[in-house]
Amino acid sequence: MADNGKKLGFGIIGCGVIADFHANALFELSGDADLLGVADVNYDAAEKFANRHRIRPYPDVPALLADKAVDVVCICTPSGYHADVVRQAAEAGKHIVVEKPMAITKAQLDDIVACCETNGVMLTSIAQSRFSRSVVRTKNAVDEGLLGRIVTADIYMKYFRSQEYYDSGSWRGTKRLDGGGALMNQGIHGVDLLLHLAGPVSRVYARAKTLARKIEVEDTLSAVVDFESGAIGVIQATTSVYPGYPRRLEINGEKGSIALEENSIAKWDIYSGSHEDIVVQPAAFSSASTPTAISLDGHTRQIADMIRAVKTGTRPTIDVYEGRKPVDLILAIYRSAEEGRPIDL
Numbered sequence: 451m452a453d454n455g456k457k458l459g460f461g462i463i464g465c466g467v468i469a470d471f472h473a474n475a476l477f478e479l480s481g482d483a484d485l486l487g488v489a490d491v492n493y494d495a496a497e498k499f500a501n502r503h504r505i506r507p508y509p510d511v512p513a514l515l516a517d518k519a520v521d522v523v524c525i526c527t528p529s530g531y532h533a534d535v536v537r538q539a540a541e542a543g544k545h546i547v548v549e550k551p552m553a554i555t556k557a558q559l560d561d562i563v564a565c566c567e568t569n570g571v572m573l574t575s576i577a578q579s580r581f582s583r584s585v586v587r588t589k590n591a592v593d594e595g596l597l598g599r600i601v602t603a604d605i606y607m608k609y610f611r612s613q614e615y616y617d618s619g620s621w622r623g624t625k626r627l628d629g630g631g632a633l634m635n636q637g638i639h640g641v642d643l644l645l646h647l648a649g650p651v652s653r654v655y656a657r658a659k660t661l662a663r664k665i666e667v668e669d670t671l672s673a674v675v676d677f678e679s680g681a682i683g684v685i686q687a688t689t690s691v692y693p694g695y696p697r698r699l700e701i702n703g704e705k706g707s708i709a710l711e712e713n714s715i716a717k718w719d720i721y722s723g724s725h726e727d728i729v730v731q732p733a734a735f736s737s738a739s740t741p742t743a744i745s746l747d748g749h750t751r752q753i754a755d756m757i758r759a760v761k762t763g764t765r766p767t768i769d770v771y772e773g774r775k776p777v778d779l780i781l782a783i784y785r786s787a788e789e790g791r792p793i794d795l
Contacts, residue, residue: 457481458757459519461544462488463511463535464527465499466619468549472524473503475750482757483522489514511535515542522760524753525549528619529635530627533558536573540565545760546573547753550638552773554629556781559774566770574756574766575773577642578748581755582713585643588701592647596720597703603648603683604701605640607632610694616665623665631660631667634780637687640697642776643710644685647701650678651779653794658787662690673783685783713748 460476462469465488476485487506490496500507508514514523515538523539525532525548533553539546546566552575553559566573579585591597609632621627628635645651656673663669670688677683699710706720752768759766779795786793 457484458521458760459483459517460485460522460524461508461514461517461520462499462524462526463490463514463539464525464531465490465495466526466528469499469524469526471746471749472526472547472753473499473505474746475753476524477503478746478750479754479757482761483753486517486520487514511538515539515544520544522547522756528621528627529554529629530621530624533562536562537565540569540571540573543569543571545571545756547576547756548573548773549576550642551575551629551634551777551780552770553777554634556778559777563770563774572756572759572766573770573773574752574759574768575770576749576752577639577646577768577773577776578752579639579643579713580646580768581748581751584710584713584715585646588708588710588715589647591706591708591720592701592703596706596722597701597708598705598721600648600677600679600681600701600703602700602702603644603677603681604699605637605644605683605685606698607637607640607687608691608695609636609687609689609697610692611636611663611669611689613663616663623663623667625666628667630780630784631665631671632669632687632689633658633671633685633783634667634777636689637671637685638776638780640687640699641685641779643699644683645775645779647699648677648679648681648683650775651675651782651795652678653792654779654783654786655792656685656783656786658784668787671783671787673786713745 476483488496489508489511496507522545525535616623653676658668658671661670669690673685675683696712709717756766782793
């Protein structure tokens with residue numbers, strides 16, 4: 451357990467687009483964290499990233515992991531590499547912040563859990579939307595029973611990604627490194643929120659197609675889900691519709707309904723409730739057509755939660771077990787689409 455008064459040393463592994471969010475979040479948290487450096491398989495890319503953020507470029511990943519000043523690593527590599535890098539970091543005794551998805555196969559998920567348990571390290575899987583104030587308010591309303599019995603819970607993710615987007619990285623849209631398409635890459639945050647608000651899923655029945663992009667994985671998917679609570683719902687994800695629309699999550703109960711547009715409350719209709727301080731507004735940020743159009747706040751709050759966990763020796767809010775839940779569901783959805791039948795979880 452780290453000294454509560456000591457700043458934690460952080461390193462970033464992988465310096466693609468999302469790594470900037472981790473770097474900037476850590477600078478926001480400079481009272482508790484020091485971003486020491488970055489490593490990437492492409493040293494030139496690491497050097498450019500380091501120069502931009504005025505940090506150290508490590509010659510390679512083993513060099514970063516060998517640095518005793520590094521307490522926590524942020525893993526920002528392509529999805530298919532997450533499990534291998536998590537293993538290396540865990541074996542080096544580093545705590546881990548890993549971008550979504552935590553991994554892309556059941557075997558990888560099992561290996562990550564085992565590595566963290568064996569080496570006594572903490573892991574948080576990025577699910578920054580959960581830390582939004584509107585999402586927290588919605589979760590509290592559901593848990594307090596303000597909506598009554600939940601009847602339906604649905605997530606609609608109608609995004610746009612051009613062919614050029616997929617062509618911009620050799621890993622994008624591949625089964626081996628992206629793990630899936632519209633649902634695994636772009637849709638996983640929505641799936642996580644649906645599980646967070648509506649609870650576990652017991653059965654899925656899905657259809658997936660590649661309709662508009664030249665990629666190995668789906669660009670369009672719809673699934674019907676049964677929740678353990680008895681509620682039913684829809685998960686819909688696509689990256690093929692122009693111009694792309696903000697993610698919309700609707701949760702409907704016998705006594706009330708709430709709709710979230712991205713991380714903002716768009717509808718708050720509760721039969722016996724008050725509207726006293728509910729602000730209904732359009733989404734301030736939406737990655738519907740631009741992947742980087744997301745707020746920094748969620749990453750900052752989640753990394754702050756990880757710092758708290760490491761310093762106090764308690765679990766992060768979204769730990770290794772929580773982080774695998776949306777991936778397990780997505781894998782079941784893919785299996786249903788491939789086999790053309792309902793899958794029980």
